[in-house]
Amino acid sequence: MSSVEMVLTAIAAIGFSGLPGWLFPSRSPAGQRLTTALLLFGSALGLTGVAAAWLEGGTPAWRVPWILPWGEFSVALDPLSILFLLPVFVIPALGSVYGLDYWKQADHPENGGKLGFYYGLLAGAMALVTVSRDSILFLMAWEVMALAAYFAATVETDNPDAQRAGWIYLIATHIGTLCLIALFSLWHRATGSFALEPAAALPAGAAGTLFVLALIGFGFKAGFMPLHVWLPGAHANAPSHVSAVMSGVMLKMGIYGLVRMTALMPGPAAWWGGTLLGIGAVTGIAGILFAIGQHDLKRLLAYSSIENIGIIGMGLGLALLGRVYGQADWVLLGLGGALFHVWNHSLFKSLLFFNAGAIIHAAQTREMDRLGGLAKLMPRAMILFVVGAVAICALPPLNGFAGEWLLYAGLFRTLGLNGEPGVPAAALAAVALSLIGALAVACFVKVLGTVFLGTPRHALASPAHDPPRCMLAPMVVLAGGCAGLGLFPALAAPALERAVRTWASLPGAAPSFTTLLSWRAITGLGLSLVALAGLVLLILKLLPRARGATRPVTWDCGYARPTPRMQITGSSFGQSLVALGTFLLWPKSHPPALRVLFPRAAYFKSLVPDTILDRLVLPVFRFAGGQLPRLRILQQGQTHLYVLYILVILFILLVWGR
């Protein structure tokens, strides 16, 4: 089997991995096990195919004509596809194993099989998106992916929140798809073919339109602000391993689309890069500010995904600017940083969503302010959470830092170019990135402190426990990935370098990653940081009275009887930052009215609604819902009348089209 055939077989195996599950009784675990086995087999085969394609070099392709009048079945495995295929093959496979304990068939007889089917379909469709080289095939895979994600996320039919979030997602993704249909039609007109091959030249004016359409169409999927409206709700209400796949991999399909289209279009304009850099910075800062304001653990993680998408967007913007100004190092560091962050985010965000699932599994709630003190009950989950949190805050020595390090280096290098107006503004993105980093630390310390540290705030329905084996193992693998890529980022360098050189043809004398940055220094310093911390700990242990610590209650300035209710809550931890971001967040709070002496028991409520969705989109839709029923006058319920409408419109088009 050639590498492409292996990958295509893998896609088929993964895509239909859920089918055998339906052959078994709904309460039997055999179906789910078979589904997982098939998905694991498909992923292993896919990874083998990817490895084979990598070793072959070049771009192995596979094409057959089909019966449709347009396009053809054309796939290829170039380094860009390979780079995006890796998370597609790894994360869903881990999620499927995780699901064995998280979404047991025996506990969910009514929807377990359905979830397994759509989950596999989602993973297979994503893999097909990344390899297709024909826009019609791409659109079909894209649509399957969008629908499979909808059905997987709304699998709980009795959960109204999930259903509502699902509707918003369905509308948003289809607005995006409409833009993509327009994009590919225009692409066909400009290049004369539906094939996704580099265009030699585009007619004047078309390139800009194509870019804007791609930005909006793929931006809906990736979650750039203000197109992110569907994202928090859908991620929060989906089963956790589906959230992990949606956030860790599916959002990246939007990024992939944007990267692919910009690779195909010759001669980008400076405003493309500038726009992406600006949108990325705004998305990053606003995303993490919204995350800080959330009370729901999974909504918080979803907003943090928006932030990370913003960071990736900044990298892509920088790379586009590099192509415009002929700066190979900006291209390498910008796109390299963005693509590295794609990998990194898929590792640590899946880890964190799996972790959130473990917490929900154990504590039966997503409300952070009802949790607390889980560290003692779930010590393993906590260690894994700390790894994920440090990685997502881009702190050394984990992988988040390695990715952002590339990006920072690229942004600082924009200072070297003099005389081009507007370029100094690009360096401001470095300041935005530093702000995002500081806010992310606040955000994830809030989660760690509220959920895992301190004492339990409320009695839990059942005693919390460390996640069972099938849930724990995928998390350990992901945490290992975070540490491995963080300490040895040079491992990723060849894949990134090849992908970047596929995206833009850099001159032969252009610098490479190894000459631009010293990757070994990151390895060395990461290891020495770990060693130094170990050394300090060792010295502390050797101190004369290190053994046998006294264990009183928390001193708390001498207050003898601290209670769990006296702890700071997640909301109050984030309150001052939410207040600083009021102009963006518009938080709502309902303080109790204190009018008399000795007021009676009262309650306080605070909420950070999504500014775009709750204050703009929903009111507009509600207004439209109020006004549009007037058009029902056209809707008489008589089929022949509807056919008449079609006839009339066809006539109009016939006349107008001439």
Next chain:
Amino acid sequence: MVDNIIHIALLLVFPPFLLGVINKTKAWFGGRVGAPLLQPYYDLAKLFQKEWVLSTTTTWIFRAGPVVTLACVLLAGLLIPLGRFAAPIGFAGDLILFAYLFGLARFFTTAAALDTGSAFEGMGAAREATFSCLSEPALFFALLVLAKLSGSLMLGDLLRGPLGGFAPTVIAPLVLIAIGLFIVLLAETCRIPVDDPNTHLELTMIHEVMVLDHSGPLLGVILYAAAIKLFVLGSVLLHVLAPVQLATAWLNWPLFLLELSGLAVAVGIVESIMARLQMRHVPYLLVSAVLFCGFSFILLVR
């Protein structure tokens, strides 16, 4: 090689002396004799001999806070040049690592504060997390200015001084970032007017309140790490403030220590003549640091 050994030795030994200088300055302003200059060393020695007291609420995070912080500041100290002597470790892009090491320290310090389950320490952690979101952009603006001036991404070159000497167009931005960095230094090392290391009113503190429950050796590690942080950030600021070097190479070591002690005296003077700001006014001060550094950047790239 010898210089590297001196660098490491100074990094390990000298920092508590700066705290002594600050306290002596404050005592002098208050008309007191004050504690001996070496008092911080005595304090540390005493703390390291005490027994461990750990609240039943806490987990390993509580111990990780001080340990990780010390490791981070030590590593950061190896990345900066002291005076005219090159840093022991230097590579292109190390300035990002330098800044993010402090982020890692902050992550574990604030988490350790939350680990106690106390409202006071939680408030301190929230303040620390909030204010750092304002000081971080100031620091990065300053780094941008220095990178632009030196044309390098290595802290060693960055802090060596501008490429084309000190033209007036260069001095203005440098003065502005010196002011901004001094404010960041005061905020990051928890000095007046942002924070008061001596107050014991929990409601008004930032850093001190985060470590209320740390005692004995762990408190010693925290104090030691705080002193090293002052030493490291002070050295960065000195490169902007005092780029003058002596011709005889080895004389630069005493010169550097003298300059650093002078900076400590300046911090002491600020502490003596200023009151601590109201908590709600602290963001204004930090925003002004961002403004100083931001304007400096604009001056440079205009």
